[in-house]
Amino acid sequence: MAAEHQRAYARFRHEPIAREGFAFELAASFAGPFGVSRMRHTGRFRAWVEPPETLIVMEVLGGGLWIADRDRDVAARVMLAPHWSPHSAGWDTVDLRMTTLDLDEVARVGAEISGLEPSGVTFGTMTPRSAALARYWTDLVDHVDRALLAHDELMELPLMHAEAMRQLVAGVLAVFPNSTLDHHREPDHEAVEPATVRRAVEFMDAHAHEDVSLTQVAEAARMGPRGLQAAFRRHREQSPLDYLRRVRMERAHHDLQVGDPTRGDTVGGIAARWGFANAGRFAVDYRRAYGHSPSDTLRR
Template sequence: MGTLLFDSDDLDVTEDFLSRAYARMRIGSSTPEASRTRIRRDVMASVSVDEIDLDFDMSYAVTPLGKICLCTVHEGTIQDHVFHGVRDAFGPGDTVVFAPPELSYAGRVHAARYNITMLDPGLLDQVAATDAGPQAEPVRLTGHRPHSPAAARHLKHTIIHLRDHVLSDPAVYQQPLVASASGQLLAASVLAAFPHTAATDPRAQDRTDAHPATVRRAVAHIDDHADQPLTVAEIAAAAHVTVRALQYAFRRHLGTTPLAYLRRTRLAHAHRDLQAADPLGGVTVADIAARWGFAHPGRFAALYRDAYGTSPSRTLHT
């Protein structure tokens, strides 16, 4: 985990770096005498965010990444992007999935500045409803373009949030709860943006299982493990129901979602830590917020004020 900066005008060096950072690939340029590449890579568990700036035209052919690879184009274009019978082109403002994790792809970048965000496919299973049982299929994306401009904008905002407010500060992204929550946030935004195979509506058995005892088991597990990385799938397993049944039970009996309840529980722990902290001991609001999975101090302060009617800094110094 951490930040890596790359700057080279040597095409062979760039190819070697890209092959190590992504997957084995071949790149080429029509102007090898002017082939400067600048990359900033920020990495935490299961997620990486890269900003790439090319001042030349580059062709690429990439072996399967084994990860979901998102691309947001800032400037320039990506032409003749192909994988498994799909051919497309992307320009400024577009956010796409380059290819399914198990497929190769190829194309040409035209003097572009763009973002590459990669995540482990297993993150989708942590936040999506899948069928229970040993034959359950992993959640897969079924399209490479977002299904609506609004969903694409929300995904881009999530990526920017991770880049600017999580991965920019090692003291934040090295907190286990921040890494877990951030990965799930990105996965949920991906599922909201692209068509996928995840089930969304509760089935008859899910409705039957969505009784108060399910909520009690899930709440007990959250309360006992709020200081540990948790996923919706893990909470559902602890409650002995499917993810769909868990989500339906929380919506029916508590009017909220499992992750929203988890966030509220962690907010309460942060509140108690702020009350107990010595304001002269060097601890900060940001320290306590990150400890409980809140990466953005401003958002934490807004949530805190809504819940407790005061600011976290006032609580710390009272």
């Protein structure tokens, strides 16, 4: 049964598992294209694994895990499962947290951030870029797991669901070596009509309550994501997604102004409605924009 559960993450063949002293526990929370699971497995386990169809980040919370990819044998507390090649893996006893992300989503967001084509967003190294970034990943997953995935009502909000996904994808792209970190955008000298920016602004204004990607905004503006980024930098000195975040902050400000705590309106609920997953960061950004806390606005 333990092996069958693990095949949900990747296809593999394994050595026989001894029954003596064996114990297995699995708890998982999934929200569409991403999820976080916790697995405890005692006893020797050795497997030969096909490249997984999802991106999997593994955190060793207890025991030990090793992965052999080509001619490398890696044992670390935070590791990326090699989705680019077959590999072998094993442990004697392990307490493992696994975060899974849809590879197409990782490629899409990586392309939007870097200007690469989605097919050009690639990884090739299992370990984080630094110990500090490994700790950042652990803290990020703690937040997403406890503050978001553990609350069904939050995950039912499209903007919160999308924000959680984007946080994890941005984290993976920051923590593990990948092609987006080496890609330097070339300046775009092509003239862009202001109407292109206006079309993008109109689209974001109309769809701020929805899960909107840079690719969708660029399609509405009738140009590519890279050109749209350059157009916004030239005409507004910000990125399109910075503008979208500002619009959502303004909508949250309005909802706080008309909200009524006696009817159950809360700062956290209004922030979540507009896709702000981290209440503390929302409060800091809100105070910077409006000069007082969101709770002060709600109480007025």
